[in-house]
Amino acid sequence: MPRNRRSRLRADRPNPSGVHFLVSKDVLDTLVRTCTPGPDDLVLDLGAGPGVVTAALARTHARVLAVERDPEFVRTLNSRFRHNDRVRVIQADIRTVALPRRDFLVVANPPYSLSTPLLRRLLGGRRPNLRSAALTVEWGFAKRVTTPVPASRELAWWASRFDIRLVRKVPADHFRPQPTVDSAVLAIRRRPLSRTTEILLGEILDAVERSPYRSAHALVRRIGLGDARRLLKRCDIEPGRRAATITPREWRRVAETVSARLGRGTDAV
Numbered sequence: 001m002p003r004n005r006r007s008r009l010r011a012d013r014p015n016p017s018g019v020h021f022l023v024s025k026d027v028l029d030t031l032v033r034t035c036t037p038g039p040d041d042l043v044l045d046l047g048a049g050p051g052v053v054t055a056a057l058a059r060t061h062a063r064v065l066a067v068e069r070d071p072e073f074v075r076t077l078n079s080r081f082r083h084n085d086r087v088r089v090i091q092a093d094i095r096t097v098a099l100p101r102r103d104f105l106v107v108a109n110p111p112y113s114l115s116t117p118l119l120r121r122l123l124g125g126r127r128p129n130l131r132s133a134a135l136t137v138e139w140g141f142a143k144r145v146t147t148p149v150p151a152s153r154e155l156a157w158w159a160s161r162f163d164i165r166l167v168r169k170v171p172a173d174h175f176r177p178q179p180t181v182d183s184a185v186l187a188i189r190r191r192p193l194s195r196t197t198e199i200l201l202g203e204i205l206d207a208v209e210r211s212p213y214r215s216a217h218a219l220v221r222r223i224g225l226g227d228a229r230r231l232l233k234r235c236d237i238e239p240g241r242r243a244a245t246i247t248p249r250e251w252r253r254v255a256e257t258v259s260a261r262l263g264r265g266t267d268a269v
C-alpha cells in the first residue's frame, strides 16, 4: 500500500483517548531548539509515548526523564533506552509525579486534555523549579495563554513570572492520528523575581481580580503602595487606565519598583 494512503488510514482511525503522536521532524526540531538543553540540564518529557521526543532529547546529551502512564509504552521506552544511562523512564501520572527539586526543563508533546493542570503544576507553585519549557498545545489554548491581557488571575500570575511565547502554529497533519484542531509550540521561560516582588504582585493581581473596572491609580492607592500617581508614571502606566487593561508585565514593573524602594528603606518612589 502506498505510504501516504497508509498514513491517511492511520490518521482516520478513531482516537477516543485524544492522544496524538508527533510525526514531524520539523516540529520536533523546533521543540528541542526552543529549549536548547545541554549535558548539564535535566529535561522532562511528559507523556513520552513511544519516545520520539525522548530520543531527540537524548541526542542533546542532557539527562532525560521520560514520564509515561501507559504500561505498554513504558515497556517500549525501557527497551528503546536500556543502553542509555542518561535516560530514565518513570511510569507515573504527569499530574502527580514528583517534580525535580533542582532546576529543570520540559520538552514535550503532552495530552492536550492535561494542558491546564500541567501548566498549573509547572508555573503555579510558590518557587517553581521549571527554568524553561517547549510544549505542544492546542492552538486556542496557546492564544489564551499568550494574550497580552490574560482573561483570568491565574493566567496573569503565570504571565507575570514567566515569558510565555507562541513559537509557531502546527497544522493538524503533523500528528497521527490528526487532531481536529491546529496546534502550537509554546515557549516558556522563567523570569526570576524576589520574594517581596512576588508577594506584592500577588496582592496587586488579587486586587485587579476583585476590582477590574477601577482605575490603576485608585487600585494602587487602595493597596497602599505609596504615591500611586508617581509610582504609575514611573512605570510608564497612565494612572487613569482601567486596572483590567494593564498587562501582567506592567504590574510586575510596579511590584519591582515598590520592592526596590523597600529594599533601599526609603519611601521615595
Ligand SMILES: C[S@@+](CC[C@H](N)C(=O)[O-])C[C@H]1O[C@@H](n2cnc3c(N)ncnc32)[C@H](O)[C@@H]1O
Binding pocket: 019, 020, 021, 022, 046, 047, 048, 049, 050, 051, 052, 053, 067, 068, 069, 070, 073, 092, 093, 094, 095, 108, 109, 110, 111, 112, 114
Ligand atoms: C500526545 S501523546 C504524545 C506521545 C509522544 N510524546 C509523541 O509526541 O509522540 C501523549 C502521551 O501521554 C500519555 N499520557 C496520557 N495521560 C497521561 C498521564 N496522565 N500521565 C502520563 N502520561 C499520560 C499517553 O499515553 C501518550 O503516550
